[in-house]
Amino acid sequence: MRSRGGTFLAALTISSVLVGLGAASAAVLLSRGAGAGSASAALRAMRDGATRVSTPIDNQSHLYVLDGWGGVHPVGAAPHLTTTAAWPDRDIAFSLALFPDGCGGYVMDGWGKLHPVGEAPAVDSGVYWPGWIGAREIVMAPWSSALVPDGYLLDADGGIH
Numbered sequence: 313m314r315s316r317g318g319t320f321l322a323a324l325t326i327s328s329v330l331v332g333l334g335a336a337s338a339a340v341l342l343s344r345g346a347g348a349g350s351a352s353a354a355l356r357a358m359r360d361g362a363t364r365v366s367t368p369i370d371n372q373s374h375l376y377v378l379d380g381w382g383g384v385h386p387v388g389a390a391p392h393l394t395t396t397a398a399w400p401d402r403d404i405a406f407s408l409a410l411f412p413d414g415c416g417g418y419v420m421d422g423w424g425k426l427h428p429v430g431e432a433p434a435v436d437s438g439v440y441w442p443g444w445i446g447a448r449e450i451v452m453a454p455w456s457s458a459l460v461p462d463g464y465l466l467d468a469d470g471g472i473h
Contacts, residue, residue, distance in 0.1 A: 378408035382419055384429055395419055397427035409450045411457050420450040431458040437465050439473050
C-alpha cells in the first residue's frame with residue numbers, strides 16, 4: 313500500500329475551503345448585481361442548508377481507516393460500517409467521507425465513482441474517469457445526511473464537482 317501521509321490534513325483543509333464556497337458564491341452573486349430573485353434564492357438556500365446541520369459526532373469514538381483496497385476499518389470503539397467497495401487486486405480507494413452524524417458516507421475510488429458506506433444511499437458523483445486516476449478527494453457537506461447526501465469531489469486538475 314502506498315503512503316498517503318497528510319490525507320486527513322488535506323481533507324480537513326479541502327473541507328474548510330469547500331464550506332466557504334457557499335458563502336463566497338452568494339457574496340459574488342450579490343456583488344455582481346444579480347437580480348433580487350437570484351440573490352434571495354441563494355441566501356434562502358444557504359439559510360435552509362444551515363437549518364439542516366446536525367450536531368457533529370465526536371471523533372473519539374468514530375474514527376476509521378480506509379485501506380487502498382476499499383476496506384473501512386473502525387479504530388478503537390468506533391462502530392463497524394459496512395461498505396460496498398472492494399478491490400482485492402487494486403490499490404484504488406482514494407478517499408472516505410462520512411456524514412456529520414457518522415451513520416454512513418462514501419468511499420471514492422480514483423476514477424471518481426462513489427461507493428456507499430453504512431446507511432448511505434447509492435449516488436452518482438456525476439464524474440467518472442475509467443482507467444485514469446482523475447479523482448483525488450471526497451468531502452461531505454456539513455448539512456449532509458443519509459437523506460440528503462450532499463458533498464464535493466475534487467478532481468486531479470483542481471476542479472470541484
